[in-house]
Amino acid sequence: MSKKVGILRFLGTNCDQDVWRAVENVELQPEWLWYQDHFSESDYCAFVLPGGFSYGDYLRCGAMAAKMPVMKSLSEAVNKGKPVLGICNGFQILCESGLLPGALIRNHNRHFIDEWVDLDLVSANKYWAGELNECSIPIAHGEGRYYVNEDELKKMEDNGQIWWRYRHNPNGSVSNIAGVMNHKKNVAALMPHPERAMFDWMGSQNGRIFFESLLR
Amino acid sequence: MKVGVKVLPRKEILDTQGRAVESVLHQQGQEGVNCRIGKYIELEVPGQNKEEVSAQVKKMVNNLLYNPLIETYELEFYE
Numbered sequence: 001m002s003k004k005v006g007i008l009r010f011l012g013t014n015c016d017q018d019v020w021r022a023v024e025n026v027e028l029q030p031e032w033l034w035y036q037d038h039f040s041e042s043d044y045c046a047f048v049l050p051g052g053f054s055y056g057d058y059l060r061c062g063a064m065a066a067k068m069p070v071m072k073s074l075s076e077a078v079n080k081g082k083p084v085l086g087i088c089n090g091f092q093i094l095c096e097s098g099l100l101p102g103a104l105i106r107n108h109n110r111h112f113i114d115e116w117v118d119l120d121l122v123s124a125n126k127y128w129a130g131e132l133n134e135c136s137i138p139i140a141h142g143e144g145r146y147y148v149n150e151d152e153l154k155k156m157e158d159n160g161q162i163w164w165r166y167r168h169n170p171n172g173s174v175s176n177i178a179g180v181m182n183h184k185k186n187v188a189a190l191m192p193h194p195e196r197a198m199f200d201w202m203g204s205q206n207g208r209i210f211f212e213s214l215l216r
Numbered sequence: 217m218k219v220g221v222k223v224l225p226r227k228e229i230l231d232t233q234g235r236a237v238e239s240v241l242h243q244q245g246q247e248g249v250n251c252r253i254g255k256y257i258e259l260e261v262p263g264q265n266k267e268e269v270s271a272q273v274k275k276m277v278n279n280l281l282y283n284p285l286i287e288t289y290e291l292e293f294y295e
Contacts, residue, residue, distance in 0.1 A: 060283055103286045106232045
């Protein structure tokens, strides 16, 4: 099996180097995918959309990145069942592209929040983080309030698409949601940054398991 | 033809920007005033046939300019 993990970069992505190091640290092979690229999914075992401020968050966060050529290839990879992880802006891009339900809007308290949060697992994702039941990792976002309407939320809950919940809701997210999955569960995304919690000197190594679990 | 696209956050969505401005308006004595803030996008589209331009603009709006989950839109045509 390929050990290559494609890391998508858009204009304004800025957590790409951190994700590269995280992937490298668990003995996988990171490879850049530029926003104009087309790729063949069979060369990769998984894909990560890192955080940042693609297109300066203009129009709506993630909206323009979601329309870039590389997303066409990513969408084909998703159809073929390849695992995808979206982190922060990557989560926003996946929602805007329609690969995940819902949207991420301005935090209810209007603040940019940069702090450690405690997360509780709701439904496990077999590719990312596995059976890790709870973790403490950092958030850093101004627009991280997850929103879906009640009907869609009910469907997602029934289908086990809620991945993580905040123990203490920092941003006003519907139903304390920090991370979700698509219907097939191969696309998963969260607002917190596992790549910022890889070693004890960073404050925790809870984030390691998100990437290590790909190898299992 | 010039077309304006007025985009507003849906009523059921908490409009944080609108609420911040609203609270300052209230501090200035404008009690009871409601404020919602969206964005206005002005497009210059080649072509003069209103029907064709309208279809083209709607395509752009649906494909990129608004997110139906959280926003509503209205078009304004300048003659």
